[in-house]
Amino acid sequence: MTGLELVYLIGALAAVALVLFAVRRASERNQLGDAGRAARRRLREAEREREDEEEREKAKAAPAGEVDDDEEAEAGDEAAAAGEAGAPDQRAAEAARAEAAELRDGLAKTRGGFVARLGRLLSKKKIDGEILGELEEVLLTADIGPKTAEKLFTTIQSALSRDQLEDPAAVWTRLREESGRILSVDAPAVDWARARPFVLLVLGVNGVGKTTTIGKIAAKLVQSGKKVILAAGDTFRAAATEQLEIWGQRAGAPVVKGRPGGDPSSVIFDAVKRAQAEGYDIVIADTAGRLHTKVDLMEELRKVRRVIQKAQDGAPHETWLVLDSTTGQNAIQQAKMFKEMMEVTGIVLTKLDGTAKGGVILGICDELAVPVRFIGIGESVDALREFDPEAFVSALYEGDPTANAA
Numbered sequence: 028m029t030g031l032e033l034v035y036l037i038g039a040l041a042a043v044a045l046v047l048f049a050v051r052r053a054s055e056r057n058q059l060g061d062a063g064r065a066a067r068r069r070l071r072e073a074e075r076e077r078e079d080e081e082e083r084e085k086a087k088a089a090p091a092g093e094v095d096d097d098e099e100a101e102a103g104d105e106a107a108a109a110g111e112a113g114a115p116d117q118r119a120a121e122a123a124r125a126e127a128a129e130l131r132d133g134l135a136k137t138r139g140g141f142v143a144r145l146g147r148l149l150s151k152k153k154i155d156g157e158i159l160g161e162l163e164e165v166l167l168t169a170d171i172g173p174k175t176a177e178k179l180f181t182t183i184q185s186a187l188s189r190d191q192l193e194d195p196a197a198v199w200t201r202l203r204e205e206s207g208r209i210l211s212v213d214a215p216a217v218d219w220a221r222a223r224p225f226v227l228l229v230l231g232v233n234g235v236g237k238t239t240t241i242g243k244i245a246a247k248l249v250q251s252g253k254k255v256i257l258a259a260g261d262t263f264r265a266a267a268t269e270q271l272e273i274w275g276q277r278a279g280a281p282v283v284k285g286r287p288g289g290d291p292s293s294v295i296f297d298a299v300k301r302a303q304a305e306g307y308d309i310v311i312a313d314t315a316g317r318l319h320t321k322v323d324l325m326e327e328l329r330k331v332r333r334v335i336q337k338a339q340d341g342a343p344h345e346t347w348l349v350l351d352s353t354t355g356q357n358a359i360q361q362a363k364m365f366k367e368m369m370e371v372t373g374i375v376l377t378k379l380d381g382t383a384k385g386g387v388i389l390g391i392c393d394e395l396a397v398p399v400r401f402i403g404i405g406e407s408v409d410a411l412r413e414f415d416p417e418a419f420v421s422a423l424y425e426g427d428p429t430a431n432a433a
């Protein structure tokens with residue numbers, strides 16, 4: 028190799044090395060650029076996440092309905108109006124849920140009685156003749172009353188096919204449906220505005236809960252905007268007027284009273300007259316649950332009715348009999364006795380919270396064909412429910428014993 032060739036070779040090698048160096052620098056710059064972009068992207072993402080997190084925290088901390096100033100401008104009146112309309116709906120749904128829960132609690136003892144026994148029988152995979160016989164027995168020994176119990180059983184038997192009768196779920200469903208049908212006594216809702224004053228006469232033997240029920244009903248009516256006056260028609264018992272006065276004060280309704288031992292008819296007559304003169308919407312008349320004899324009581328109550336009619340044409344507009352569910356089938360007997368002696372247009376069944384004998388309501392509805400208007404599920408002023416057969420059946424037969432059949 029000549030000296031010149033050597034110089035060319037060195038020069039060529041140097042040029043290649045230079046190109047390689049340049050290429051490597053360029054590649055490094057590129058890699059750095061990629062890394063930088065990736066780092067910048069990660070930073071932006073982290074920033075966005077942090078912002079989102081802050082938004083979430085703000086939303087959590089803000090009371091319901093409160094919105095950010097900017098968002099408020101964007102959302103405008105539409106969302107605000109929707110919020111206002113949604114809140115009462117939600118409140119109504121919550122109130123309905125709370126009422127259903129209270130009714131379920133109130134019926135816990137009855138549910139734990141004959142309903143639980145039925146449930147145990149129907150928690151089998153298949154029903155045979157023996158179980159069916161036991162089911163009939165449970166119904167007959169429940170406080171439904173033998174007549175209604177037998178009717179319930181034979182209706183289920185005849186309505187279901189042989190296969191269905193072996194299926195616990197079919198029997199349970201039918202039992203619920205039939206109970207609902209018995210409880211749905213056909214009667215229009217009470218129209219409190221039908222007359223002015225509207226006169227409600229309340230009857231029942233002693234201790235069933237007449238005065239307490241009157242207090243609770245008065246409170247409900249006053250709350251709904253009615254002007255209510257009470258008549259202390261139980262002049263037989265010295266403390267009766269006092270007790271009604273306490274309820275009247277609680278409810279916001281004045282009480283017309285007579286002298287102890289005085290004529291109950293004249294007290295109620297005075298109350299109707301005062302209601303007419305002073306523009307009251309509703310008069311609710313309390314009566315004695317006991318006199319010297321049963322005949323005396325019935326005579327007295329019939330006289331009360333006649334005198335009310337004299338005070339106002341067409342009155343009393345409703346006559347309700349209060350029955351104590353803890354007395355079981357005795358309540359059915361009382362109802363029959365009263366109904367024979369005078370017109371009864373509605374029933375109030377009290378003390379369902381304190382008894383396993385709540386099945387009596389089936390017998391009452393079935394045998395008397397008088398609508399149950401209210402049920403008492405406690406002693407407090409709000410422990411009175413307008414009777415709703417569907418809600419009652421749901422609360423009574425809560426749960427499905429056939430779901431885990433073994």
Ligand SMILES: Nc1nc2c(ncn2[C@@H]2O[C@H](COP(=O)(O)OP(=O)(O)OP(=O)(O)O)[C@@H](O)[C@H]2O)c(=O)[nH]1
Nearest residue numbers: 233234235236237238239316377378403404405406
């Ligand atoms: N647990 C429970 N107790 C009730 C209910 N309704 C009434 N009571 C109670 O039953 C008792 C008798 O109630 P009253 O309202 O005095 O009965 P009454 O029919 O007016 O009785 P007399 O005036 O003696 O004829 C009271 O202690 C009430 O608190 C109810 O639904 N549940």
Ligand SMILES: [Mg+2]
Nearest residue numbers: 237238261267
């Ligand atoms: Mg009383």
